[in-house]
Amino acid sequence: GAGVSQSPSNKVTEKGKDVELRCDPISGHTALYWYRQSLGQGLEFLIYFQGNSAPDKSGLPSDRFSAERTGGSVSTLTIQRTQQEDSAVYLCASSLDRPSAQNQPQHFGDGTRLSIL
Amino acid sequence: DQQVKQNSPSLSVQEGRISILNCDYTNSMFDYFLWYKKYPAEGPTFLISISSIKDKNEDGRFTVFLNKSAKHLSLHIVPSQPGDSAVYFCAATYNGANNLFFGTGTRLTVIP
Secondary structure: OOOOEEEOOEEEEOOOOOEEEEEEOOOOOOEEEEEEEOOOOOEEEEEEEEOOOOOEOOOOOOOOEEEEEHHHOOEEEEEOOOOHHHOEEEEEEEEOOOOOOOOOOOEEOOOEEEEEO | OOOEEOOOOEEEEEOOOOEEEEEEEOOOOOOEEEEEEEOOOOOOEEEEEEEOOOOEEEEOOEEEEEEOOOOEEEEEEOOOOHHHOEEEEEEEEOOOOOOOEEOOOEEEEEEO
């Protein structure tokens, strides 16, 4: 079956530009997450969507970052006025249930590698 | 404040031998632990997990051990195979959390 799909796979843009990253979760998965991995670092949590509930935005590093999830499926992560420190791999994951539900691990997409010049 | 730590950035092991990857955590609320494996240019893939009510979970060549008193877990791979060469991430969470907390990863190289 189809896994988590992310696009684009690579994005190079100039500092100050806005970017939009897209995530298609696994069909039927109610939970969707965004993480980012900077060079040499672990995965850093950004935002969590669960069904129709208000998202947990506690991991977003600044107000330049926002995300939405339309119709409980596709999600877009938007970074406005990009800075060089935004360069990272942005990973999307989905799961059937809440994050701590055992035996329901998060499934990750292959990520978008974002480079800010 | 890194709550999950993988202090060894890399590990090299001969094919057929045992690989032991270590992970330490600081948050005593964590009650569920996972290992993910990541190949270059791919997303992490789930490997194995363990609940805090257990101290061992085995799946084929992979075994995860949990020592709650030491806040330490380890992943054993035996026998190691060249295809196991990847970056391994330890992750943890707790009931009510909205995300996984990840370590910085250990790059395993299995030498043929």
